[in-house]
Amino acid sequence: MLIGIPHVLSPELLKLLMEMGHGDEIVLADANFPAASHAQRLVRSDGHAIPELLDAMLKLFPLDSYVDKPAALMQVVAGDSVETPIWDTYAAIIQERSGVADPFETVERFAFYERARRAYAIIATGERAPYANVILKKGVIT
Structure with a gap:
């Protein structure tokens, strides 16, 4: 255990967040997402909801300030x-943690899947809300 590290961030996930560089993307995937078949690197976080993971990650993970939309959502079919x-929950967390007021682009379902395949890693969560998948683009520490 370490002081100041949220308990929902596993050692494996912390390692991946550290390895990522500026512009790399990570997917927080809901329980219905085909994470195992799409991931270059897969982290299982089945017992956790995406909002708690997103909040914990954004305490440590800078969003990319060099792009208009540092986060992407899967467009409703x-x-x-x-x-x-x-x-709205995600937007509030991102606003609080990073100060970005309008962080999202929406991506068509199959384009989202393709982008997820290129992501640095996918975190498979237990999130059951529909269309809960989100991609985050890593920024730089200033």
Whole structure:
């Protein structure tokens, strides 16, 4: 155990966050996402929800300030009537931790999958909210 490190961040996840460089992307994947088949590096975090992981990560992880939108969400598929209140939760966490007021771009479902394949790592979570997947682009420490 270490002082100041959120308990939801496993040693494996901390190692990946440290290895990532400026512009690398990491996916926080919900429980329905095909994480194992898409990941170059996979971290299992099945017992945790994405908001708690996002909040913990952003205590240590800078978002990229050189891009307009340092985070991406999977666009709701046309005709799907699902609501996405978790996106507001993410926005509030990002605003509080990084100061970015409008961090998201939305990415079409299959384009999101392709982008996830290129990501540095995917964190498979236990998040059950629909369309809860989010990609974060790492920034620099200033």
